[in-house]
Amino acid sequence: MARDTWRSDLGGLADPARFREPLDITGQDTAGLLRLLRSMWQIRVVEEQVAALVVAGLAKTPCHLGIGQEAVAVGVCAELRNTDRVFGGHRSHSQFLALGGSPFGLLAEILGRVEGVSHGMGGSMHLYGASVGFHGSVPLVGATIPIAVGAALAAQMDGADSIAVAFFGDGACEEGVFHESLNLAVVYNLPILFVCENNLFASHLDIQFRQPSDRVARYADAHRVRNRTVDGNDVLTVQGAAKELIDAARAGQGPGLLEAVTYRFRGHVGPNEDIDVGVNRRMEDVESWKRRCPIRRLSEALLAGKAVTEAELKRLQTDVHAEVAEAVSKAKAGQYPPTAALLDLVYAND
Ligand SMILES: Cc1ncc(C[n+]2csc(CCOP(=O)(O)OP(=O)(O)O)c2C)c(N)n1
Numbered sequence: 001m002a003r004d005t006w007r008s009d010l011g012g013l014a015d016p017a018r019f020r021e022p023l024d025i026t027g028q029d030t031a032g033l034l035r036l037l038r039s040m041w042q043i044r045v046v047e048e049q050v051a052a053l054v055v056a057g058l059a060k061t062p063c064h065l066g067i068g069q070e071a072v073a074v075g076v077c078a079e080l081r082n083t084d085r086v087f088g089g090h091r092s093h094s095q096f097l098a099l100g101g102s103p104f105g106l107l108a109e110i111l112g113r114v115e116g117v118s119h120g121m122g123g124s125m126h127l128y129g130a131s132v133g134f135h136g137s138v139p140l141v142g143a144t145i146p147i148a149v150g151a152a153l154a155a156q157m158d159g160a161d162s163i164a165v166a167f168f169g170d171g172a173c174e175e176g177v178f179h180e181s182l183n184l185a186v187v188y189n190l191p192i193l194f195v196c197e198n199n200l201f202a203s204h205l206d207i208q209f210r211q212p213s214d215r216v217a218r219y220a221d222a223h224r225v226r227n228r229t230v231d232g233n234d235v236l237t238v239q240g241a242a243k244e245l246i247d248a249a250r251a252g253q254g255p256g257l258l259e260a261v262t263y264r265f266r267g268h269v270g271p272n273e274d275i276d277v278g279v280n281r282r283m284e285d286v287e288s289w290k291r292r293c294p295i296r297r298l299s300e301a302l303l304a305g306k307a308v309t310e311a312e313l314k315r316l317q318t319d320v321h322a323e324v325a326e327a328v329s330k331a332k333a334g335q336y337p338p339t340a341a342l343l344d345l346v347y348a349n350d
Contacts, residue, residue, distance in 0.1 A: 006208050009215035010229070013261040014200060016288035019231050022301035028236070030307040033298065034316065036078060036235050040070040040295045041320045043094045046103050049328050050093070050110055050124070051271035058332070059110050061123025064091040068233075068265035071294035072197045073098040075238025076165065076258065079246050080133060085151040086165045087144035088137035090125045091197075091264075095167050096137070101129040104327040113334030120337045121345050141202075142168060142175030145194070149181045152192035152255075163191040163249045171202025173216045182223040185255040193245050194220070194257040197232065203268040206280050220257035232260030233294040263289040 012018040025033060047067050053059035066073075073094035080086065080099065088095045096106055101117065109116025110124050118126045125139040135151065138144050148166035155162045172178055173196060185192050196216050200207050207214045220227035226248060228241040238260050245256030265286060267274025273286055302308045 007213045009213045016292050020292050022304050023297050025301045025305050037298050039074045043070045043097050045320050045324045054271050062269050063124045064269050065266045066091045066094045069262045071235035072232045072260040075235045076242040078239050079243045082133040083162045084133045085135045086133050087148045088167045090139040092137035096127045096134050099132040099134050101132050107327050107331035108334045111331050114337040115334040142172040142177050145181045146177050149185050152190035161250045165193045167195045170198040170216050186223050186225050189254040191249040192255045196259045198259050198261050199264050217259040225255050225257050227257040229259040232262030233292045
């Protein structure tokens with residue numbers, strides 16, 4: 001593709017110099033806003049701890065961090081129930097935690113301990129928390145999208161008003177199965193929300209080198225799936241758009257696709273920014289996106305609207321740090337699974 005024919009159909013949404021201002025919290029309930037903020041903080045602090053564990057050589061599993069993208073999972077999951085069935089991919093710590101998954105269970109899993117959510121056998125990319133609605137993550141790009149469609153079919157056949165949700169990245173939209181899934185979902189009128197965290201990169205490649213346009217919701221247009229494209233660094237906008245699509249799916253009006261435009265502060269995998277490995281990603285861009293930080297924007301709005309004081313925010317932050325520090329030390333003290341158990345969870349027993 002010649003670069004001069006490439007289009008940014010996202011316009012300002014892909015521009016890190018835009019949308020840096022505090023969020024508009026007019027008419028919002030403070031307790032609800034603080035829940036969203038706490039959840040984003042928890043994800044951020046857990047992932048920073050994961051980065052430290054990788055640097056210290058204690059976490060051996062590949063860890064794909066979503067630092068900077070917290071508002072997407074938090075905004076969507078705020079509208080879900082634990083009877084819904086949510087699926088993720090290789091970058092799913094945020095979704096697991098936003099649904100209410102335990103930081104200890106996640107950290108123990110990352111450290112390979114038997115107390116982890118997949119008994120220490122799965123690592124960062126095979127998370128599971130059915131009690132909170134998280135039915136699993138799998139690192140094969142796009143692989144959980146059709147599974148979510150199957151879960152939506154099951155929900156429809158059960159006659160319950162639960163829905164399925166598939167979280168994935170812009171890179172997954174380049175898998176054929178994504179398109180088959182959209183088609184099946186719309187033809188069967190299934191209760192499913194497709195959530196694309198469009199962070200403009202697939203591992204090390206910018207979307208402008210992979211696609212003729214950066215707006216992935218155009219695929220939903222093609223399949224006649226209801227869709228919204230929003231600023232993924234504004235948790236309230238994400239939540240509002242998710243609510244609209246989720247309500248429609250629950251009401252039997254079929255699938256929806258939410259494209260949340262965002263950016264990751266770290267590299268594709270591991271704690272570094274990836275600038276060092278020759279990726280077409282400049283440190284200036286990373287720094288610019290950091291000024292669009294979803295956590296800072298909500299915090300500043302709460303302060304500006306006098307909904308909270310600096311001291312209250314500080315206390316919230318200290319609280320989250322203490323909770324995560326305790327989870328890390330408890331996870332470090334966990335046991336490794338016995339070698340004899342290595343195949344136990346690979347095959348069904350019946
Ligand atoms: C089927 C498959 N092909 C290739 C890979 C290698 N791979 C891992 S992540 C990734 C890019 C995914 O990009 P995206 O879906 O945009 O998610 P992001 O990493 O940006 O969150 C690739 C190509 C894989 N895991 N599975």
